[in-house]
Amino acid sequence: MSTDLEKKIVELDALLAVVSEARAAGKSVVQCHGCFDIVHPGHVRYLEFARQQGDVLVVTLTGDAAMADEGHRPYITEDLRAENLAALMFVDYVHTVGSPTAAEVLAGMKPDVYVKGREYENSPDPAFAEEKAVVEGYGGRIIFSSGEVVLSSSELLGRMPANQQLQSHQLDRLCNRHEITGESIEEAIDRFKDLHVLIVGDTVIDRYVMCDAMGVASESPVLSLVQRDERAYVGGAAIVARHVAALGAHAFLLSAGATDDKSQWVSGVLSDEGVEAHLIESRPSLVEKTRFLADDSKVLKVDRAQHLPLDSVAERRAALILEQQSKIADAVIFCDFGYGMVTGSLLSRVLPTLRHNVRTLTADVSGGRANLLNFRNVDLLCPTEREVRIMLNDYASGLSSLAWRLLEQTQARHLFVTLEKRGMVVFERPSPDRQSPEWAGRLKSELLPSFADRIVDRLGCGDALLAAATLSLASGDSLMQTAYLGNAAAAIEIATLGNNPVDAGGLRDWMRNRWELAPAADTSKRSPATV
Numbered sequence: 001m002s003t004d005l006e007k008k009i010v011e012l013d014a015l016l017a018v019v020s021e022a023r024a025a026g027k028s029v030v031q032c033h034g035c036f037d038i039v040h041p042g043h044v045r046y047l048e049f050a051r052q053q054g055d056v057l058v059v060t061l062t063g064d065a066a067m068a069d070e071g072h073r074p075y076i077t078e079d080l081r082a083e084n085l086a087a088l089m090f091v092d093y094v095h096t097v098g099s100p101t102a103a104e105v106l107a108g109m110k111p112d113v114y115v116k117g118r119e120y121e122n123s124p125d126p127a128f129a130e131e132k133a134v135v136e137g138y139g140g141r142i143i144f145s146s147g148e149v150v151l152s153s154s155e156l157l158g159r160m161p162a163n164q165q166l167q168s169h170q171l172d173r174l175c176n177r178h179e180i181t182g183e184s185i186e187e188a189i190d191r192f193k194d195l196h197v198l199i200v201g202d203t204v205i206d207r208y209v210m211c212d213a214m215g216v217a218s219e220s221p222v223l224s225l226v227q228r229d230e231r232a233y234v235g236g237a238a239i240v241a242r243h244v245a246a247l248g249a250h251a252f253l254l255s256a257g258a259t260d261d262k263s264q265w266v267s268g269v270l271s272d273e274g275v276e277a278h279l280i281e282s283r284p285s286l287v288e289k290t291r292f293l294a295d296d297s298k299v300l301k302v303d304r305a306q307h308l309p310l311d312s313v314a315e316r317r318a319a320l321i322l323e324q325q326s327k328i329a330d331a332v333i334f335c336d337f338g339y340g341m342v343t344g345s346l347l348s349r350v351l352p353t354l355r356h357n358v359r360t361l362t363a364d365v366s367g368g369r370a371n372l373l374n375f376r377n378v379d380l381l382c383p384t385e386r387e388v389r390i391m392l393n394d395y396a397s398g399l400s401s402l403a404w405r406l407l408e409q410t411q412a413r414h415l416f417v418t419l420e421k422r423g424m425v426v427f428e429r430p431s432p433d434r435q436s437p438e439w440a441g442r443l444k445s446e447l448l449p450s451f452a453d454r455i456v457d458r459l460g461c462g463d464a465l466l467a468a469a470t471l472s473l474a475s476g477d478s479l480m481q482t483a484y485l486g487n488a489a490a491a492i493e494i495a496t497l498g499n500n501p502v503d504a505g506g507l508r509d510w511m512r513n514r515w516e517l518a519p520a521a522d523t524s525k526r527s528p529a530t531v
Contacts, residue, residue, distance in 0.1 A: 002023045008086040009094045015058065018093060019109050026079040027055035033102035033131070035062050036081050042297035044088070048143045050115040051090040053143060059085050060105050063096045100442075101127045104135045118144045119401035125442050130198060171449060178480040182473045182517040187486065189504050191475035192248040196425065198325045198358075199244065200318075201237025201342055203255040203266060203279070205288045206499045207461065208233070213294040225294055233499035234269045236287065237335035238277075239460055241518065243467035243489070244333075245274045246501035252325055254318060256341040258286045273501065278321055282314045287339050296456075296497070307369055309340040315349075322350045331360040331474035334378075338369030347374050360474040361502030364466050373409055380473060381406070382416045382466050382486075403427040404443055414479055416469065416486065418462065423450040448483050451491035451514075457498065464493035464502050 019029055030053045036043060051057045064078045078096050079331070083095045092456070097105055106114065114135045120128050135142055175181070210352050211225035214446065234242065241253040253270065257263045257279025263286055264376045270277045287305040291298050310318060318341075336342040354361060355377050363375040363384045372383055372391055388402050389395050397405075403415050407429070415427040426446045431438035469486030477485070489502045492510055511517060 003081060005086045008092065009082050009096075012095060012108070015093060015095045015105075016108055018418070019056070019058070019111075022056045026110040029056045029058060029109065030052075030054035030113045030115060031058045031060065031102070031106065032115050033060045033062075033097075033105075034117075035067060035086055037076055042217075044389050045301060046115070046117060047085075047088060048090055049145050050113075053113045053115060054111075056092050056094065057090060058093045058109065058111065059091050059104050060095045060097050061085065062100055063098050068100055080411075083332055088196070101130055101247065103130045103134050106131055106140075107138075110138050110168060111135075112140060114140060114142050114146055116142060117279065117398070119397050119404075121166060122144040123404070124440050125404075125414055126437065127442050135407075145270065162178075170447075171452070172516045174446065174448070174480070175484075178478060180481050181483050182511060182514070182519070184477075184481060185485065185511050185517060186508065188475055188477050188481065189248065189508060190460075192471045192504065195249040195250050195330045195471060196328050196476055197244045197251055197470065197474070198322070198332045198333065199237055199241040199251060199253045199335065200322065201240070201255060202337040202339040203234070203238040203257070204337060204339075205262060205266070205286055205289040206233040206235040206497060207231070207288060207300075209290060209292045211237075211292055211294045211299075213299075223294070223299060225292065225299070231498060234266050234336050235289075235460065235463075235499040238270060238275075239499050239501065240333055240335050240463045240467045241270065241275045242273055242501040243464055244471065246503035247468060247471055247489075247507065248504045249471055251275045253279075254321055254325070255279050255281070255489055256282045256308075256314075256339070258283040260285050262286050262288075278511050280310070280314050280317060281307050282310055282340075287337070290372060291459075302501030305339055307338065310346065318346060319349050323353055326354050326357040329358050331362065331470050332358050333470050334361075334363040334375060335463070335466070336363070336365045336370040336372075336374075338365070338367035342370075343373075344371075344374050347376075349374060360470065362470045362473070366462070372406070375412070376410050378412050380414045380416065380469065381410065381412050382418070382462065382469065384420070384462070385416045388417060395455050399425060399443060400427075400443060403445070407443070408440060414473075416465070416483060418465070418490075421450055421452065421455065423448045423487060424465075424483065426479065428479050446480065448487055449482075451487055452494045453491075454495050456495050458494055460499045461490040461494045463499075464489040468502065468507070469520070 022029055030050050032047060057527045059079055082096055085091050132142060183294045208231045210229035211227050211354055214224040214226055217224040237255050237334060238253060241251040244251040253275055259281055263279060267277060267279060290302045292300040334342055361378040362380040363378050365372045372381060385399060388406055392402060392405055394402060405418060407415055413429060413432060416424050418424040426448055429439055429442040430441045433439060465486040468489035469482050472482040472485040488507060488510060492502045492506060
């Protein structure tokens with residue numbers, strides 16, 4: 001590190017001295033505070049804005065130990081984070097604090113202006129409330145940044161080239177910290193067989209048409225394909241039920257059926273795989289999605305689908321079945337693909353009863369007509385980052401702010417936000433008690449990298465994750481082991497073509513090859529080369 005940067009990174013006594021000198025010279029002082037794990041363009045604009053509010057800009061950052069106490073784990077260590085900030089020409093001084101908030105430093109420095117991101121403007125976060133009380137107590141001002149935070153740190157991590165060694169060591173530390181071992185995973189899978197799971201949602205038929213690309217058609221500049229094979233898979237909520245059954249639990253599927261032959265075929269597949277299904281005949285035909293592949297690459301997708309909500313009679317029938325099944329269910333999974341099986345009125349009718357009778361409720365959505373905000377008081381939501389941003393109509397805020405807003409609006413307990421090929425971010429409330437003042441406090445978060453070593457077909461990854469995570473959560477696993485198992489199921493699914501269920505045997509075989517799960521004494525297996 002250069003001498004100039006070393007001068008900008010100061011201890012508290014030195015910081016208070018330079019602030020005192022600045023004030024004696026008639027200069028105003030501005031302070032910002034945060035983790036600054038990955039300094040991205042949104043942070044730069046935020047800090048530039050802060051510098052414009054005064055003569056001296058001091059940036060304080062939360063140290064590694066304090067982040068660990070709050071349940072967070074920085075991707076970049078505190079010394080490198082401080083150096084990154086010091087390298088910005090408009091940052092005058094950087095100081096690392098040993099507590100989760102800047103309250104103590106604020107009380108000592110008494111900056112004229114304290115700048116926070118706009119997401120804190122209406123936030124009930126108790127940590128910010130403490131900082132706000134200090135600043136307003138000595139007569140300072142709080143300004144919320146007008147600079148938009150276009151990229152979240154998690155999104156930026158998703159765009160960075162993978163550092164295999166760094167990722168491997170991070171995963172090893174995560175498993176050690178949360179006591180995730182091969183033995184704990186085996187025990188979790190064994191517990192799946194005792195679970196009764198109710199799955200509710202739209203059934204979809206996924207068709208794959210395999211073609212050879214013959215070039216450009218002679219009559220117009222379009223791709224010419226020759227069909228050579230066709231495959232059909234039972235998907236939508238039904239594939240979630242198939243995953244649940246294949247992983248060893250008892251699966252009961254409640255879905256909309258049709259009067260055509262394809263509905264009978266779906267029923268036959270489900271019966272053969274051990275899924276008990278009740279398909280309410282409410283559609284002329286099932287939803288069908290056809291994908292055309294040339295050399296294993298998808299070139300076109302055609303949907304044959306109608307949004308047909310359940311009528312009042314079918315809805316009463318569905319509610320009665322849900323109420324009856326909830327008496328023996330350990331978990332309920334909602335899979336809303338937006339085609340009408342899961343309606344807002346059905347949810348308002350059954351969710352209170354399900355919440356009372358069933359210990360684990362989870363949900364996910366897919367498609368523009370589905371609304372994750374309808375699922376209130378559930379235990380786990382599993383959307384993609386894109387889905388969260390579309391749902392909240394917010395393409396600027398950081399991911400943590402979005403997660404807090406989603407959990408606040410739904411009153412859900414936990415949230416997994418998937419980041420495509422980079423894995424997912426696990427968000428957890430600081431307290432599981434809804435009556436606790438910490439319930440709506442700053443979320444704990446952990447980045448779990450993707451386990452996929454090859455990508456064949458992304459179809460069904462979210463469904464596999466949702467099924468495995470629900471079983472893990474319902475069997476009493478910790479949230480991080482739940483995330484690990486869900487992430488593992490998604491990695492297995494993404495390595496196969498089509499919508500096929502992940503079974504318990506395949507999950508066990510996959511786990512036995514994971515070096516981070518091997519006992520510490522087994523040095524032959526503890527090598528990141530297999531990740």
